[in-house]
Amino acid sequence: MNTQEDVIEINTLEEFTTHCLDRSLEGLEELRRDSIHCGDTLLQNQPKGLTQFASLCEALRDFYVFEGDIRSIFLLDTDLLFDRRGSLKETETRFEELLDSMPALLTATEVPVLAEHLKTTLPGIIDRFQDLLPTLKNYIEDEYINYDK
Secondary structure, three states, X not given: OOOOOOOOOOOOHHHHHHHHHHHHHHHHHHHHHHHHHHHHHHHHOHHHHHHHHXXXXXXXXXXXXXXXXXXXXXXXXXXXXXXXXXXXXXXXXXXXXXXXXXXXXXXXXXXXXXXXXHHHHHHHHHHHHHHHHHHHHHHHHHXXXXXXX
C-alpha cells in the first residue's frame, strides 16, 4: 500500500462508498493472488495450506460483508448492474455458492477439490467482481452523487 496518499475530502456516505470501491480493486487483486497461492500450498503442504485457508476465509468474509452492505445501504438490484458477460447478481450468487460449498471440502479426500476451486473458480469470480465494481461505483455516482447535474 502507498502510505503517501493524496488527501481527499469526503463529505457524504456516497463519496466514501465510491472511494472504498476504488480501493477495493487493489484488495481484490491481492485476494485473487492469495487464493491461488493458498490452493497451491494446500496441495504441497496441507497443514500450512489450511492455516492460509483460515486467513483467506476471513478476507473473503470481509469482502462479502462489504459488498453486501453496499447492496443493502443503496437498496441495489444487482441484476440491473451488468456487462456483456453477465450481472453482478450472477457473480454474487456464484460467490455465495462457492463459499457455502467450502466447508464440505475440508475432508482429507476433498482438499484437492478445494485447492482446485481456490486456484481456478474463486479467482474467476474475483475477476468478475473486478470487472463489475466500477459499474457499481458509476451507478452510485450517477444516482446519488451527480443526480442533479
